[in-house]
Amino acid sequence: MQLEVSMKRVSVSYHEPDAPQHFKKTTPEELRLVKNFFAFSTFKMKFSIAVLPFPALFSSLVTASVTCAHSIPPFHHLQFPTWLSSNHSCNGSPHPWNVQSSPGKGLGVFATQTLEIGDIVLQEAPAIKITPPEFRDGVGYPLDTIGLLAREAFEALADDAQAEVLALHAHLFDGEKVKAGNEQLISIFRSNAYNTGKQIGLFPKIARINHSCRPNTSYFWSERLNKRIVYATRRIEEGEEFSVTYIPLLLSQEERQKRLNQYGFKCGCEACAARDEDLETSNTRRKQIRDLFNDLEPKLTLDKPKTVVAKKKAQRMAEEGLQLVQLIEEEGLADYFAQAYRLVAITHARIEDWQPAAMWAHKSYQIRMMADSEAEETKEMEVLLGRFIASWNDSLARKSNSKR
Ligand SMILES: [Zn+2]
Secondary structure, three states: OOOOOOOOOOOOOOOOOOOOOOOOOOOHHHHHHHHHHHHHHHHHHOOOOOOOOOOOOHHHHHHHHHOOOOHHHHHOOOOOOHHHHHHOOEEEOOEEEEEEEEOEEEEEEEEOOEEEEEEEEEEOOOOOEEEEOEEEOOOOOOOHHHHHHHHHHHHHHHHHHHHHHHOOOOOOOOOOOOHHHHHHHEEEEEEEEEEEEEEEEEEOHHHOOOEEOOEEEEEEEEOOEEEEEEEOOEEEEEOOOOOOOOOOOOOOHHHHHHHHHOOOOOOOOHHHHHHHHHHHHHHHHHHHHHHHHHHHHHHOOOOOOOOOOHHHHHHHHHHHHHHHHHHHHHOOOHHHHHHHHHHHHHHHHHHHOOOHHHHHHHHEEEEHHHHOOOOOOOOOOOHHHHHHHHHHHHHHHHHHHOOO
């Protein structure tokens, strides 16, 4: 039996927080869960910082930085992921994956070659994409209309594409009976579709990627390419199974299982399979990460601290940011790297420690580029990075002048 879960579009990717679909009749309990999800996930949303008055383009900033007597070597050798410069092909092969059975999970998607961070695993245009009718609070999307729209799009597909859609797993809720015909299509759509910009899309290949609470890939929706793109967030060896997360990850194992239960499966990933001390460590770490994000993000600013007390607080924030990064790296939660690196960059910029500020901004920018070169978050990091490099340059020039 295939155990793909339902409503996997409850994604927590930093670049594109997807919302769950509710085009079935939403019960008050489900609505509460969704609301809790959004309440919980708000800390992951990008909050706005003041628009930075820095007009120059990043490239010219980099050029400026290397004209300094104290050149800053790492930053004019920006490493862009291969897919950005090679027409999105990954390691020369368009398909570094195949679908095989995955023990205990039905089917899964596996690497047919070794992939490096940022390599594209899979990019897929939606087989079915519909513009949903208005979402009604407490009711959800009207099922009839969704069904009609999905059916219309489905019938326009070629036979093999239709077969691929119908082969997907439809998760049934307690008391639901096995569906056939249009009801089956609606169940499949409900169980596998993702928010796709302002529409809802079904991606039959991506839908085959199983969940892990320590996933090795992440994904985003590209409006320009009309594709959902899955990329590696760490090195993935040939033969390894690809995984993404369907739920927020900064929860204890018990809380995660509860979330996943409602989608009809029990997670046996390495984080969930941990026992005793290891499990305790992982649970504590995830809570610490969540607390640090919740505590530090609302306080992020580039305003200069003016008093001695404010300076001390700013210093402490920078230190806590580093602690946050360490915890995320230890827990192996790559989905949160870019957000944490950004936080460390900004907190160091605030205390005018420009070298680490530029370095962490660069790290965050690289990940943002990997995820989505056109996203607002990427553009923001580009501006911040340019600004921090320029400030670093200035501070080096000042030091150099004062020695003469
Ligand atoms: Zn798990």
